Amino acid sequence: MRSSDLYTVIMAGGRGARLHPLTRDRAKPAVPFGGIYRIIDFTLNNCITSDQRHILVLTQYKSASLERHIKRGWNFLSSELGQYIDAIPPQQRISTDWYLGTADAVYQNFYSIRRANRPYTLILAGDHIYKMDYMKMFQFHLENKADVTVAALEQPIKRSKEFGVIEIDESSRITGFQEKVSNPKPIPGNPDICLASMGIYIFSSDVMYNALAEDAKDPDSDHDFGKNIIPKIIKTHRGFCYPFKDENKNRSKYWRDVGTIDSYWEANMDLVNVSPLLNLYDEDWPIRTLQVQAPPPKFVFAQTKKEGGRRGIAVDSIVSAGSIISGGKVDGSVLSPDIRVNSYSNVVESVLFNRVNIGRHCRIRRAIIDKGVNVPEGTIIGYDHEEDKKRFFVSPGGIVVIAKGETIAPPRKVFGVGAPLNILKDDKRPSKSTT
Numbered sequence: 001m002r003s004s005d006l007y008t009v010i011m012a013g014g015r016g017a018r019l020h021p022l023t024r025d026r027a028k029p030a031v032p033f034g035g036i037y038r039i040i041d042f043t044l045n046n047c048i049t050s051d052q053r054h055i056l057v058l059t060q061y062k063s064a065s066l067e068r069h070i071k072r073g074w075n076f077l078s079s080e081l082g083q084y085i086d087a088i089p090p091q092q093r094i095s096t097d098w099y100l101g102t103a104d105a106v107y108q109n110f111y112s113i114r115r116a117n118r119p120y121t122l123i124l125a126g127d128h129i130y131k132m133d134y135m136k137m138f139q140f141h142l143e144n145k146a147d148v149t150v151a152a153l154e155q156p157i158k159r160s161k162e163f164g165v166i167e168i169d170e171s172s173r174i175t176g177f178q179e180k181v182s183n184p185k186p187i188p189g190n191p192d193i194c195l196a197s198m199g200i201y202i203f204s205s206d207v208m209y210n211a212l213a214e215d216a217k218d219p220d221s222d223h224d225f226g227k228n229i230i231p232k233i234i235k236t237h238r239g240f241c242y243p244f245k246d247e248n249k250n251r252s253k254y255w256r257d258v259g260t261i262d263s264y265w266e267a268n269m270d271l272v273n274v275s276p277l278l279n280l281y282d283e284d285w286p287i288r289t290l291q292v293q294a295p296p297p298k299f300v301f302a303q304t305k306k307e308g309g310r311r312g313i314a315v316d317s318i319v320s321a322g323s324i325i326s327g328g329k330v331d332g333s334v335l336s337p338d339i340r341v342n343s344y345s346n347v348v349e350s351v352l353f354n355r356v357n358i359g360r361h362c363r364i365r366r367a368i369i370d371k372g373v374n375v376p377e378g379t380i381i382g383y384d385h386e387e388d389k390k391r392f393f394v395s396p397g398g399i400v401v402i403a404k405g406e407t408i409a410p411p412r413k414v415f416g417v418g419a420p421l422n423i424l425k426d427d428k429r430p431s432k433s434t435t
Contacts, residue, residue: 005118009123011124015027016127018259021403027063029066031264035318035337036291041289048288054118063087102223103224123201131285151200197230269332274316299312303327315329317332331349338355353404356370359375
């Protein structure tokens with residue numbers, strides 16, 4: 001088994017409509033996560049740790065920031081050794097259409113993929129967060145002499161509408177594949193659990209080429225791997241299911257789609273727990289990204305009540321480089337680089353993107369504030385959802401989202417200098433984060 005026999009294609013053109021407005025100006029894989037990362041970093045890290053150094057990233061929807069991030073943060077591979085991570089927008093070599101589906105995206109890039117001349121092809125999604133060694137899956141593919149192998153994760157059957165569901169026999173050979181159905185077949189012996197496709201596929205390249213070429217001729221096809229390609233291939237070829245082996249080293253397997261505002265917020269809140277489900281500090285599985293050149297974070301002011309009572313503190317939080325907590329308090333939150341939290345303000349259970357400025361005497365709770373937003377002095381967000389809905393997007397779980405470039409009108413009344421941090425009687429973090 002040679003890692004160079006496997007060619008990697010990452011699907012990163014997703015619109016991510018359910019993450020709107022965070023995806024209003026960027027593709028879903030480019031959405032920031034965990035302070036300093038982008039969502040696509042986790043898939044790219046899996047590739048590098050799995051010794052995959054020939055990677056094609058297929059982009060489409062508002063891809064400028066994603067392509068810029070890959071170019072600046074993932075340019076360490078050796079071109080002299082033929083290694084690369086190439087981000088490619090639609091080339092329209094085969095047709096004048098934009099990508100019509102995941103299968104069509106690969107088909108439209110046959111020229112680049114076939115030129116690599118690798119006997120096996122690994123297809124990945126660029127918008128999921130997990131840790132996985134793809135070489136273990138590749139070995140499974142070879143040992144079973146499979147034509148296609150699909151990675152799967154056990155999920156409650158009540159969530160089957162969210163995934164493609166795999167049916168297998170005793171040898172893990174795929175006997176059925178249903179895309180997002182309400183009553184799928186459960187795994188043998190457990191009526192409450194099904195096998196959900198993770199959108200990770202390994203193909204014998206020739207089999208994939210033939211299947212995609214045939215699918216391209218079908219006017220009734222959705223040109224999708226899960227809906228069309230996999231169900232057809234397993235009828236005539238050897239398809240196997242690979243059970244997800246988590247490299248996260250935790251008590252439960254970690255895989256997140258973060259496809260909605262609420263799931264995205266929850267995944268970020270997990271990171272500030274004492275023992276988070278996702279371990280970002282594992283030296284055996286480092287998470288690389290584009291590192292900004294910024295000074296260390298700083299916390300200033302420790303005044304007594306007589307001096308004004310300002311204290312710059314952060315608890316149970318991630319605070320990234322370049323951020324200054326200047327007399328304010330941050331509790332249970334994730335702060336990206338270059339954040340400013342000014343005096344007498346309180347930020348609770350929130351996610352702040354790069355270069356957000358929180359003015360004095362603000363109260364921010366259960367919010368996501370996008371890049372570059374200036375929050376005026378005395379602003380209150382997250383305490384009155386009826387008022388929040390008049391100005392911002394509020395998720396079903398009650399998370400307030402302030403979009404990139406949004407101008408927030410100053411409040412008519414601003415609290416006086418030295419106002420206590422608990423000026424609102426419910427201005428504190430609950431004992432457990434819930435939506």
